[in-house]
Amino acid sequence: MPHAAPSVAEDEVARFSAQATDWWNPEGSFRALHRLNPLRLAYVRDNICEHFNRDPEKRQALRGLRVVDVGCGGGLLAEPLARLGADVTGVDASEEGIAAARAHAKLSGLKVDYRVDSVEALAASSARYDVVTALEIIEHVADLKSFLAAATKLLNPGGLMLLSTLNRTPRSFALGIVAAEYILGWVPCGTHEWQKFVRPSELTRHLEGQGMTVTDLTGMVFNPLAGAFELRKGDLRVNYLLAARKA
């Protein structure tokens, strides 16, 4: 039973499950994620290509790499990675999310190995990967330390971990919760709890405790003039991405 794992927060799983059918509607509850997705993908692709010495201009830039996307939801990240040629496994604790992901992958004609599972349960199996991605998920887990330990274990030696989350700052409370949920309505109210947001320093400390080396921290900043998010190296105050290497 995946739900018994320490990192799975039951109330969070139930909330995302209720939205499962909405996953692939670009104007639905996950609209913000759809808008953010090209930028997250660019970061993920570029870091993987740099780490594994691939050409990011190729359509099949990630061919043959084994990638697991933890907290894959409806497959917003897993499907593009599969299109880029990666051999993708998607895990999520929500059965409804995985059902939506499977249905959509079939319609898209893509092969993704979707599983209802916890990261701990997957790590207990013998499955190992070149890349672990966990985007916009760690602020939803119940036990961050257990989650990161399991995610690290899933990596082959020399593997790459890519994370994204929200920083715990006054600004992230103002923008990530008050503005995004209550004023602009980008994400449904109650999506995030500010107390669960993670500071880059905390995340770095946890990862180093697992023997990982953090190689990059980059902010995702909303530019109101362009009406779009952009990557910005020095600004980690709200949303940020992190890359870490396993020895």
Next chain:
Amino acid sequence: MIACEVVIVGGGLGGLTLAASLGAAGIDVVCLEREAPSRTRSAAHDGRTTAIAYGPQQVLAACGVWDKIERDACPILRIHVADQDSPPSLSFLHHEVGAAPFGWIVDNRTLRRALEERIAELKRHVRVLAPAQMATLDCGALQARVTLTDGRVVTAQLAVGADGRRSASREQAGIGSYGWDYGQTAIVATLLHEIPHDNIAVENFLPGGPLATLPMTDARRGHDGLTHRSSLVWSEQTAAAQALMTCDEAAFTAALQEKVGAWLGRVRLEGPRFAYPLNLRRAKRLTAPRFALVSEAAHGIHPIAGQGLNLGMRDIAALRDELVRATRLGLDLGHPDILRRYEHARRFDNGAMVLGMDLLVRLFSNAIPPVQTARRFGLGLVQHIGPVRRFFMRVAMGERDTAPFPTPKTG
């Protein structure tokens, strides 16, 4: 059912250029052409020539088509703009803005043949279905779906409307359009003439509408000892144009010789005359979910400055860049982000050109004395102010905004 990544409705010059551009980038495309190949390839199908500016030439080079037409493309090295019967009051020389010509004149049949040849080489990625008439277009949340009148169904991540001014796909996608008639008709024909054109394009603004001669490559076999060729685009009030279309060739040639004057020597027609009514039609938006418009389906303008295809080519370059960027991110090619960026990239350029050309037509197609004086004064001004001249020339060359987004590595 036929599945692909992008389905293009319309297999004219715009649709085929987009098909070749996407195919060359490894994107799987199906292009739907209403007419049978035997018709689109016939001499009676399209008598027009196309002015390919420097920017669009780069688009054709990038998809491997330019090599195939270069031999038949005549460079324009000088542009004369004349106002009615006064001597040329404005003259542009290409080397004022660099080594490249202003553009090249190619006849549409040659361009079409080259595009078809290139598409045949790209058959791993591009299929042209012809004849294939769209019955319905249905852009759903998960895919775009075109049902043909013969019952075949084509599915794709994105549908593109390249089906001309009276675009049926635009209507099916629920995008409105607006426009008006200029009350002018363009008579198009290929001329043979005695004296070489020296790579000069002449645009003479007459009260009935502009008359342009555009330099073409010499004929392989001439008539009456005439081998030099120019393309004629003669716009007239529709009634006058009808008379010019129905009169016999000798009468037409006499009328033409009078308008063109002596600088090309004796002139005659090489082939038939074609008539194209001039109007303006512009789509209210360029995109709808899983749908984008390019070329004349997005904006049909007056050919007064030869900007129609150039504008369309810039749409094609912008859409290609967005789609290539999306494939490198592994995105679904109907992703709203792609369409939003495309719309954003093209809105201003299209709007400016549509307005600019409309203004030009209204300004030049009349003989009201104060307007005429102001016009001559304006032409004189442009002639004498270097930066203004160079700006006009760069616009004419299509350099502005040819690659609206350099393909970014991130973002």
